[in-house]
Amino acid sequence: MRVLSGVQPSGKLHLGNYLGALKQHIELQHDNEAFYFIANYHSLTTVQDAERLRALTRDVALDYLALGLDPDKACLFRQSDIPEVCELTWILSTVTGEGLLRRAHSYKDKIAKGITASMGLFCYPVLMAADILIYRSDIVPVGQDQVQHVEMTQDMAQYFNNTYDCEVFVRPEARLDEACVVPGIDGQKMSKSYDNTIELFDTPKKTRKRIMSIKTDSTPVEDPKDPEKCNVFAIFRLLASREEVEAMDAAYRKGGLGYGDVKKRVAELFEETFGPARERRVELAANPDHVEDVLTDGARRARTIARQVMADVHQACGIMASKITNR
Numbered sequence: 001m002r003v004l005s006g007v008q009p010s011g012k013l014h015l016g017n018y019l020g021a022l023k024q025h026i027e028l029q030h031d032n033e034a035f036y037f038i039a040n041y042h043s044l045t046t047v048q049d050a051e052r053l054r055a056l057t058r059d060v061a062l063d064y065l066a067l068g069l070d071p072d073k074a075c076l077f078r079q080s081d082i083p084e085v086c087e088l089t090w091i092l093s094t095v096t097g098e099g100l101l102r103r104a105h106s107y108k109d110k111i112a113k114g115i116t117a118s119m120g121l122f123c124y125p126v127l128m129a130a131d132i133l134i135y136r137s138d139i140v141p142v143g144q145d146q147v148q149h150v151e152m153t154q155d156m157a158q159y160f161n162n163t164y165d166c167e168v169f170v171r172p173e174a175r176l177d178e179a180c181v182v183p184g185i186d187g188q189k190m191s192k193s194y195d196n197t198i199e200l201f202d203t204p205k206k207t208r209k210r211i212m213s214i215k216t217d218s219t220p221v222e223d224p225k226d227p228e229k230c231n232v233f234a235i236f237r238l239l240a241s242r243e244e245v246e247a248m249d250a251a252y253r254k255g256g257l258g259y260g261d262v263k264k265r266v267a268e269l270f271e272e273t274f275g276p277a278r279e280r281r282v283e284l285a286a287n288p289d290h291v292e293d294v295l296t297d298g299a300r301r302a303r304t305i306a307r308q309v310m311a312d313v314h315q316a317c318g319i320m321a322s323k324i325t326n327r
Contacts, residue, residue, distance in 0.1 A: 003032045004137035004172075006039040006079065009056035010046050013063050014197035015270075016182035016190030019238050020143045024175070026068045028141065034074035035135050035302055036064065038295075041079045041086070042128070045121045061291050063200060066281035077298030079131065084306040088130040091313060093123065095159040101125055105148055113193060129153040133169045134306045141175045150174040164316040168309070183234045185214045198235075198270070201278050208267045211235075216259040227252040232262045239269040 005025055007017065025036055038060045040053060047053045057078060064076055079085060101107070104125050111117050132140055132153050140150050150172060157169035181189055184196030191197065198210050214232050219225050227233040227249050237245045248265075251257045284291060314321055 001032045001138045002136060003028045003034045003139045003141065003175075004036075004132055004135050005141045006037040006042070006131060007060050007064075008039045008043045009053065009060045010043045011056065011192040012197075012199045012201075013060065014190060014192070014199050015235070015238075016184070016197065018067070018200055019182045021141060022064065022067055024141050025064075025074075028139075029070060029074040032139070035137070036069070036074055036076050037079045037082075037131065037302070038077070039079050039131070042124065045118060045124065046115065058288075058291070061295055062281050062284050065284050065291065065294065066201070066277045068277070071294045071297065075298045075301045077295055077302050081295070081299035082134070082303050082306050084303070084310045085127070085130050085134055088134050088310065088313065089123070089127045091317065091319075092129055092133075092156050092160065093126050095163045096126060096156050100152060100155060104152070106145060125149050125152045126156070129156045132172050133157055134309050135302065136170050136305070136309060137172045138170065139175050140172050144176065144181055147174045147176070160313075160316075166312075166316040168312045168316050182238060183231055185210060185231070187215055187231045187234075200274055201281055204271060204275070207270060211267045211270065212260070212263050214263060214266075221258040222255055224255040225252045225257070230259075230262075232259055232266060236262060236266050236269070239266065239273060 003025075005021065007013070007021065013022070025034070028034055038057050040057050043053060043056070047056065061076065065071075069076055101122055107122060107124065110121060115121065128149050129152065132150070133156070140153075142150060151174070154171050157171060161167055161169055184190035184194055185198065186194065186196045188194050188196060198207060202210070214235065216230065216232060230252070233248065233252065236248060240248065248262065311321075313319070
């Protein structure tokens with residue numbers, strides 16, 4: 001199966017990004033043909049500082065590699081290194097109705113948060129569809145908030161196939177991880193927009209301080225507590241083993257357990273999980289040529305497929321390509 005997903009370089013990656021996306025990306029590389037791209041075109045809707053975008057793009061590459069992505073198994077590349085994606089975006093837009101885009105929940109949510117209603121933001125689902133379809137992706141690992149966009153991609157693939165009486169595009173399917181929604185330190189969904197994240201590769205001191213600030217209620221230490229209503233437990237259960245989660249659940253209900261003790265254990269689990277990766281990231285950052293080689297090779301592999309698909313698209317819709325464009 002061919003797996004495709006992307007991560008926007010719009011800020012420092014956090015625990016929600018890892019548990020909701022990157023963790024399953026790393027796992028899926030072992031038994032599938034995996035393609036993961038750094039979605040820097042998408043980030044232009046919110047990041048409009050050139051140097052910052054370049055730095056954030058490098059950060060995503062470093063994070064993926066530090067967390068265990070194997071370039072020999074998975075294809076990691078920058079979205080902008082595949083120009084055919086923008087061409088396919090335009091072609092898909094010619095067979096996609098405006099009404100479909102207006103129904104996008106993500107667009108409505110971002111406008112409600114005060115983000116400028118640019119055409120890039122409005123047409124985001126078309127670019128995402130091109131990202132998916134140009135590699136004939138079978139599986140698209142996403143968070144719950146992106147499922148609608150995969151469904152819209154299915155629609156656009158069918159629009160094109162029906163319009164030109166062809167079978168150029170395959171139907172992609174969304175894949176949700178069981179931890180697709182990760183709570184932030186305030187109990188809302190963990191998001192850079194809410195400033196409630198726990199960054200993956202901040203310093204241990206800053207990370208611990210962030211974890212110790214997780215919002216809790218005022219239930220006394222000696223009283224029983226409901227773990228299902230606790231922000232600390234919600235994050236704890238995503239990092240701990242099943243046996244430890246069951247033991248902690250019982251301790252909550254029994255009483256005598258302080259929230260501070262649970263927070264300390266969350267900090268320990270976080271360091272156990274990400275401490276070694278933080279060290280690998282430092283080593284990778286010291287060798288930028290290697291990271292660039294990984295991205296360049298990934299782009300070469302991805303573009304080979306993109307060109308093949310675009311040749312089929314051209315044939316189906318009657319676009320003629322001169323010899324010079326095929327060099």
